[in-house]
Every structure is written in structure tokens, then in C-alpha cells.
Amino acid sequence: xxxxxxxxxKKESQEEEDEEVIVSVKDTGGGISKKVLSKLFTKFATSDxxxxxxxxxxxxxxxxxxxxxxxxxxxxxxxxxxxxxxxxPIKLNESKQ
Numbered sequence: 001x002x003x004x005x006x007x008x009x010k011k012e013s014q015e016e017e018d019e020e021v022i023v024s025v026k027d028t029g030g031g032i033s034k035k036v037l038s039k040l041f042t043k044f045a046t047s048d049x050x051x052x053x054x055x056x057x058x059x060x061x062x063x064x065x066x067x068x069x070x071x072x073x074x075x076x077x078x079x080x081x082x083x084x085x086x087x088x089p090i091k092l093n094e095s096k097q
Contacts, residue, residue: 001027001028002025002026002027002028003025003026003027004023004024004025004026005023005024005026006021006022006023006024007021007022007024008020008021008022008090009022011089018089018090018091019089019090019091020069020087020088020089020090021087021088021090022085022086022087023085023086023087023088024083024084024085025083025084025085026076026081026082026083027081027082028076028079028080028081029080029081029082030080030081031075031076031080031081031082032073032074032075032082033047035047037073037075040057040073041057041058041060041061041071041073042058043055043058044058045057045058057071057073057084060086064086064087064088067088067089068088068089069086069087069088069089070086070087071084071085071086071087072084072085072086073085
């Protein structure tokens with residue numbers, strides 16, 4: 001089963017008017033292998049090279065960060081599966097020149 005949630009909040013340690021959207025995807029699968037957890041968003045990080053190249057989350061990280069966001073993943077506490085979340089700014093600050 002997969003659950004998707006979307007939330008809006010003020011950005012941490014930023015100006016008051018800056019907001020971000022947080023998207024989280026929770027599943028009830030096997031979770032993230034401890035072997036790969038610390039390098040989850042690096043190039044070619046995979047617990048089983050026969051099931052994937054280990055590039056998907058690396059590409060996601062680069063896209064999210066290119067748009068000013070953050071991405072992370074954790075195992076569900078006390079249950080099966082994992083939660084992957086990312087943020088994207090709702091309003092970007094314009095640089096003053």
C-alpha cells in the first residue's frame with residue numbers, strides 16, 4: 001500500500017514570507033536496507049544491482065536540489081516500509097543586485 005501526503009509550511013530559518021511544500025510518500029514494503037541507507041541518494045547506491053541501477057534517487061535528489069528543495073528517506077518506525085519526503089519552495093527569494 002502507498003500513502004501520499006502534501007503539506008505547506010514556513011521554511012526553517014528563512015524570512016517569514018517564504019513557504020515550502022512538503023511531499024511525502026510512505027509505503028509498507030521491505031523498507032530501506034541498512035547497507036544502503038547512509039548512501040541512499042548517491043550515484044549507484046543499490047542493495048541489489050539485479051533490481052536497479054541505483055540512479056533513480058540520485059537523479060531525484062539532483063532535480064529537487066536544482067529547484068531549491070531538500071530530499072530524504074527513512075524507514076518507518078515500528079512498521080514495514082519507508083517514507084521518502086522532499087520539499088520545494090513555494091516562493092523563491094529574488095536576489096538583490
